[in-house]
Amino acid sequence: MRTLSFLVVAGVLVLTANKATAQVEPIKVIELKRTEPVLYDKDIEPIFVKKCLYCHSGNVKEGKFDMGTYESLMKGGKRGKAIIPGNSKKSLLVQLAGKTKSPRMPPRKEKPLTPEELALIKLWIDQGAKAPTGVRVRPKPVLTLLPSNINPVRSLAISPDNSAVVAGRANQIHVYDAGSGAYIRSLVNPELKTPDNKPIQGAHMAIVEALAYSPDSKYLASGSFQEVIIWDAQTGTIKHKLTGFADRVVALAFSPDGKLLATGGGPPTENGEVKVFEVATGKLVTDIKDPTNGHSDQVFGVCFSPDSKMIASCGADKFVKIFEIPSGKFIKALEGHTHHVLDVGWRFDGKVLASCGADNVIKVWDFEKGEQTRTINTGFSKQITRLMFVGKSSDVLACSGDGTAKMFNVDRGNAVRTFTGAKDFLYAIGSDATGKVIATGGEEGLVRVYNGANGQLLKTLAPPGAEPEKDKK
Ligand code: HEC
The missing domain is CATH 2.130.10.10 (YVTN repeat-like/Quinoprotein amine dehydrogenase)
Structure with missing residues (x-):
């Protein structure tokens, strides 16, 4: 029996289909001209849902790293904490997803973060990696696949x-x-x-x-x-x-x-x-x-x-x-x-x-x-x-x-x-x-x-x- 989150993910998988690109280059680092706070539930979680959760939530928790909730995300995986509030540079998640360190995330065949997404995650961490504000704007679960x-x-x-x-x-x-x-x-x-x-x-x-x-x-x-x-x-x-x-x-x-x-x-x-x-x-x-x-x-x-x-x-x-x-x-x-x-x-x-x-x-x-x-x-x-x-x-x-x-x-x-x-x-x-x-x-x-x-x-x-x-x- 699959969990709900896996079903959500099955829809998302379709979006992320991408064949291996052989060369691994770091994701481009860009600066965001943004002054208002980055919100976990509005800005960050949708990125994870799209590009990470199908390997890091529900019944699949690669690297013992569950990104399905804010709490489990902050707990980290088998290598320890993946996010250090206030310090995006030292955060394992940024290093792996920015592809400056192995194992690069997401792996080979999957769609990598865009420079904008990476910059947003970094900014959120540097602003203190604050918890969700309570207003859930999680996208509706996709229970059937895309046309x-x-x-x-x-x-x-x-x-x-x-x-x-x-x-x-x-x-x-x-x-x-x-x-x-x-x-x-x-x-x-x-x-x-x-x-x-x-x-x-x-x-x-x-x-x-x-x-x-x-x-x-x-x-x-x-x-x-x-x-x-x-x-x-x-x-x-x-x-x-x-x-x-x-x-x-x-x-x-x-x-x-x-x-x-x-x-x-x-x-x-x-x-x-x-x-x-x-x-x-x-x-x-x-x-x-x-x-x-x-x-x-x-x-x-x-x-x-x-x-x-x-x-x-x-x-x-x-x-x-x-x-x-x-x-x-x-x-x-x-x-x-x-x-x-x-x-x-x-x-x-x-x-x-x-x-x-x-x-x-x-x-x-x-x-x-x-x-x-x-x-x-x-x-x-x-x-x-x-x-x-x-x-x-x-x-x-x-x-x-x-x-x-x-x-x-x-x-x-x-x-x-x-x-x-x-x-x-x-x-x-x-x-x-x-x-x-x-x-x-x-x-x-x-x-x-x-x-x-x-x-x-x-x-x-x-x-x-x-x-x-x-x-x-
Ligand atoms: C296709 C599956 C897949 C996707 C998608 C994926 N990962 Fe992973 N992830 C893995 C695997 C497999 C490991 C374990 C690798 C290892 O330990 O060598 C892992 C490990 C990690 C770790 C290290 C956890 C630890 O403590 O060892 C982090 C951090 C991580 N992933 C972040 C991400 C982020 C962020 C994304 C989305 C941008 C992502 N992953 C997307 C498969 C995936």
């Missing part, structure tokens, strides 16, 4: 048989017919309820971070905050609900034999999580959290070897790591990326892996030797958010925060095709089993469907109910 037409596409998948395209927007999963582009339905978890027992029309409580189809197109897996659902793709009903995750699940992959599902995620700045489940029973079969050989930070990508006997995972610790399944035995690490590794793929013959990340390059690896064979200079100007091999080929698809998607040949290291049209950050890319149909999704909330053979834009899929804009095909 889906303003939400970015954070995840997408194309069924291997190329019949359907699914897109994750906020907590919703929208299913489209891949041929006609028609919206078919949204997947709904009937158990989702507000505290006063009203149904919530959504797939999860929080953002749908990852989507993957089983190789036979029968099942669809969706990953969200502390939860994965395996759906029957034909009927749209829930087959299994997987729990036991410490944080968001941002990566999903079915094994090529269809029997297993791998998940990746974990809390930022803590040990990464890689788990493997049996699709038939929903049983956890492998849980990789060995602190010496597992990932020391959040995991962003997972994939299986073609024989379904190993998985590769990658994450914020800059490593690609390979483990045996189901034993979970560590096999090897591939080292070379200079920033977060955001995704990894394994070629059909098992000999080659490719990985991409916040260093804007794709690295190609020889599995046997455990060595890098090539760095593809991709031409992307921002991080490469997702990557996948296309069917039984040496082509990898990749999409970037710079709004472009490309296909590269890993043997030759050249770009084969470019998929254009997106005007903002791309979070997701998908392909059917043979690379005939390719799709991208991102900040604009649109899915663009392309002809994989020539890169031609075929359709733009808007959220259900939203009118497609004129200039978009």
Whole structure:
């Protein structure tokens, strides 16, 4: 059972969706020309609600720091007091949220404070960090999520048989017919309820971070905050609900034999999580959290070897790591990326892996030797958010925060095709089993469907109910 504050937060999560920016720069320091007192409830609390509370209140209290009330805020967390009234410079909260000290808050993927917000918090602390005046102007709880037409596409998948395209927007999963582009339905978890027992029309409580189809197109897996659902793709009903995750699940992959599902995620700045489940029973079969050989930070990508006997995972610790399944035995690490590794793929013959990340390059690896064979200079100007091999080929698809998607040949290291049209950050890319149909999704909330053979834009899929804009095909 979720608490009310978590529900409030589920709405807010949507606003704060933002992919990792690799470089950590301190928030700009500005002076506010303000003489009247800064009020906790009017000025400060709304900032915390928007940018901090979903990790620091209710049933999630990261760093043992509960920012849900003024009293708990002033008490501080596991490092002690976070606010020293009258001294913003020495206040841990200002140092972490100003990104001058680690662990920087909010972590990586989340929207940072604006210079104005930081300045306001500093001024409030320097004015004595005074308690609320009693007049509560807390914003109304958002119990249902924002209209889906303003939400970015954070995840997408194309069924291997190329019949359907699914897109994750906020907590919703929208299913489209891949041929006609028609919206078919949204997947709904009937158990989702507000505290006063009203149904919530959504797939999860929080953002749908990852989507993957089983190789036979029968099942669809969706990953969200502390939860994965395996759906029957034909009927749209829930087959299994997987729990036991410490944080968001941002990566999903079915094994090529269809029997297993791998998940990746974990809390930022803590040990990464890689788990493997049996699709038939929903049983956890492998849980990789060995602190010496597992990932020391959040995991962003997972994939299986073609024989379904190993998985590769990658994450914020800059490593690609390979483990045996189901034993979970560590096999090897591939080292070379200079920033977060955001995704990894394994070629059909098992000999080659490719990985991409916040260093804007794709690295190609020889599995046997455990060595890098090539760095593809991709031409992307921002991080490469997702990557996948296309069917039984040496082509990898990749999409970037710079709004472009490309296909590269890993043997030759050249770009084969470019998929254009997106005007903002791309979070997701998908392909059917043979690379005939390719799709991208991102900040604009649109899915663009392309002809994989020539890169031609075929359709733009808007959220259900939203009118497609004129200039978009
Ligand atoms: C996505 C989740 C998330 C968000 C959003 C977030 N934090 Fe945190 N916060 C964490 C985690 C995880 C830790 C523990 C990190 C550690 O101990 O290394 C933490 C720890 C902290 C601490 C240190 C507490 C202690 O005593 O150790 C402070 C202060 C803090 N956060 C402030 C903030 C502020 C201010 C915001 C909003 C601007 C914010 N956080 C938003 C996840 C989050």
